[in-house]
Amino acid sequence: MVSHKPTKKIVSVLLHLVFLIVTFIWVYPLIWTISSSFKSNRELFSGTISLFPQGFEWRMLLPQNWPELSEIFHLSNYVKAWSIANFDQYLMNSLLFSVLVVIITIVLCSTTGYALGRYTFPGKSIFMGAIVATMFLPAGYTIIPVWQLINGLSLNESLAGLVLAEAGGTHVLYILLFTAYFRGIPKELEEASKMDGAGFLQTFIRVMLPMAKPVIASTIILEFVSAWNSFFVPLIFTIHRPDLRTIGVGMYSFVEDNASELSAMAAGATISFIPIVIVFLLFQKYFVDGIAGAVKG
């Protein structure tokens, strides 16, 4: 019995070590991007594997040597990406776009989930059947009709059109989440609210929605990340409108127009990654819960 303990410990230490190494490799592409954004173009072309820009010495981390550090770290890449390549605008566009998409999604799916989850009414099964049917129907290239629709509404010049193209349609996952959640709220709360004289809408807003905070949080985070990372729809709708481009399309067109600017590309990529990484780290609990809830449902 006693002899087992040391081996168990060794195995445990080894396991942790292996995982640490794997984790480091796993996140290295992000680290590479950040470290490349501080290097000069020429250096990147030469295929360096060092973490720090050329000329770096550890002593530069000392405050008295920071002026030297600022010379080594090519912050000009960020200036290039931010103001010259319009990444500041792309960031704003992505933010506005994502927020609007999230708002529309929540409004749509919470109301739908509420009606579906707590009430029966004539036509309910038809509605649900239609949604399920369209989920399984093989669709052609639906982006073209959506493009036509947005054009027809004369919204092709605006962010509103882009938001509609992304948020429009049927978000089955979130509807399911809200439906399941609202179904689980006891009827008594509704009745109590009615006793207070609240109508249908007020009950929904004052009582039910606050109760659904976990689902709302999960929807927010899931849809926000999805909208932030959206590429295909923004590509179709904003490739010809540089002022509307979101971060993914902005990056893509930047690389097209500035193919040999590797370090500026890395700076642009870093600018694009950092916000979403921060948001994720802060709200990961809701993210994970949302996804876990999704797969269970």
Added chain:
Amino acid sequence: MKKNRSSLILIALLLFVSILSACSNSAKGKEENGKNSDVVTLKLLSSHGQFNKGNYGYRQVEEFMKKYPNIKVDVTFAQGNNFNDTLLALASSNDLPDVFQPTSKYPLNILVENDWVQPLDELLPKDFKSRFPEGSFAEGINLSEGKLYSFPRIIGKKGQAFYYHTDLLKEAGLDPNNPPQTWDELLQASKQITNKIKGVFGLAIPLDDQAGLTALSLASSLQPTLDTTGFDYQKGKYDFNSPNVVKSIDFLLKLNQEGVIHPNSYTQSLTDSQGVWANKQAAFMINAHHFVRVSEFELGGVKDYDVTKIPVPEKGTTYKQLATSADFNAYLSSTTKHKKEAALLIDWLSSEPYFEKQVTDDLLLSPLAKVDQIIDNDQLKNLAKVYEETVIERPIPESNKSAFEVKKIESTLPAPQPDFNQIVQGALIGELKDWKGELGKLNDFYNQRFEEAIKKAKSNGEDVSKDAFTFPDFDGTRDYDQK
């Protein structure tokens, strides 16, 4: 109750604000036109780097706006595929910019066929055409049915040239003043450079989009009647699988085998490879007239390089090439609401001072013959010399109205897949073992498509046949007499 209402109001307010900000984006553009009714806003979409922010063309537009304070020009620059996607999206949403300069994917016949452009005759000064040298305007190139659609932006006689780094030659022990002139010399020099200098290779060839062009450029000395679209004007048909082209592809394969082509080239587009060359990781590159200006203004100012003719297969052969078609020409869109103002802009962009300064400030050869005497940039001077010595004017079948119709119809028929570039790329990366067979198939496809276009034109009432495209006494050794 109060709380109820306030939260409702809050939600409504939030929605309202966000929708407002979303619409403000679109309103901004309309606002400018609406408020100041005497300020006209023009949109210029260019695929040419000259109009990128801060570059020569962009600065000239700023000067234009100073001269005409009631005209505001929105300049958008998009390159290559970006531009193509953009123009298509704008065309399909009926939102073409007032003036645009397309890539070579949109030559005159496609623009006219789609009704995207309109003639400029009525809008430009009467002496406009006389600014340019004889032969600058031709039916099918910038005239359609006698009407003027565009003007040359760069010297008429241009083509491909051979760009080389003199310092790399020296470093490898070669004579920097004696660049390779034959295929064999090219192979040997490339080998020496690749072996002697670590991390540097002989050639940068962007296989992703220029593999075919490179092969045709090399073959040009053997078959100068073959142009870069694969069409042979003496034979009057496409000739992708001519033995000369095959020889040229074989030579590329040999270079590949010897490992002298920069490995990243295989999957690179032109802009990527230009970066590789500019970073002196490849010594040689076959490229077009824009490379001097790109090297200076967009790649950080390349030093210690020069320009010469493309190497020929054997000593004694003279290199000759057909003038490549004009690109990045400015057109007036058919749907513009500000014809007069846009015409003013086009006039400005084609004036003598504009072209004069273009040579000095933008290192681009001017289309006005008398101006290119003032070249103080060495590489540009040598480039001009190369063009003078090697470029030949080709016959222009498109000047025949019926033949132009054929070209228009041809552009609407489907394209082959794989295309010529993909075949050469496939051959070089070793994927396409039977590239010769594929080449034959490709050639048949092109010729069949060509014949179908002729048939369709005939059925539309045009009196045309292959003869309109065949020029038996043109042998590629001197300019074709346009009559």
Added chain:
Amino acid sequence: MSAETMLDREQAILKKMPKKRSTLNRKEHIWCYVFLLPQIIMFLFFTLWPIIASYYYSFFSWNGIGWPSEMVGMQNFIEVIKDSNFLNAFKNSVIYTFGLVVIVVPSSLVVAAILNSPKLKGSVFFRTAFFLPVILTMAIIGIVMKNIFAFQGGFLNSILEKMGLIDTPINWLGNTSLAMVALVIVGVWKGFGIKVIYWLAGLQSLPKDVYEAAQIDGANLFQRFLHITLPLLVPFLVVITFLQTVWAFNVFDLVKTFTNGGPFFGTDVVPLYIYRHAFEVSGGLPRMGYASAAGIVYGIATMLISIVFGLLIRKYGGNKV
């Protein structure tokens, strides 16, 4: 007043009130319709209309400008099925999907199991790290990876050479098979984290008492895993495999920015093929009708897969906890 007494009071009042059922219900129904209205509008315009329209377009030869006018019937469909490039793209889609599923599904389970075990400290840290690639923008990842996998001067080759694992750089993106390998590697890296979360959700939903009973009976870690965990996880296995398959089958962003289908169509996948025919000009004008038809053919394939998985879920999903 306590909650219970309040409840009693309400119930007493309710029992006494005559229920005007019809008007009460009708008011509720109307509210339900009001609540459903935005979604119904969205559904009609952005879900139903696009599907119907895409079918309509597929019968025309249309370049995307204006409205389709040149009816060609089934010609597009026939051309799609006969096109060797389409079949090549289809083959690549299958290879990519297969590679992803076969690698990700089992390995993410193993990692999830380890993360779930109390023996591993800091599991939240590891879980976060694995999940990080999932939230990064796919399109930008493609661009970054294009540089990391570059033949000459790419980070991956440089580090492999420095570690002595290879003598000469590997031509990842210039060789059709290697490009597919690179694509699968990045695809695995990107989607791995989310599958781990799914498995964790599954593992955490398993009943603990069965394990305790097994441990008392003397079963070791391995046996417990094999005979208890795996069978109970089967419904999750089906769902996770299904999700991974659909995700991989529809990959676009990554391929577009990483390899753009190259080299020489070696990584061309169907969504990219369709996009190319719908939006990219190549010596002609786009062919939106044809692209729609290709989309439908692909959609049928996806539908068949969904049906297969749907049946599997029906069969094994019963004992979901």
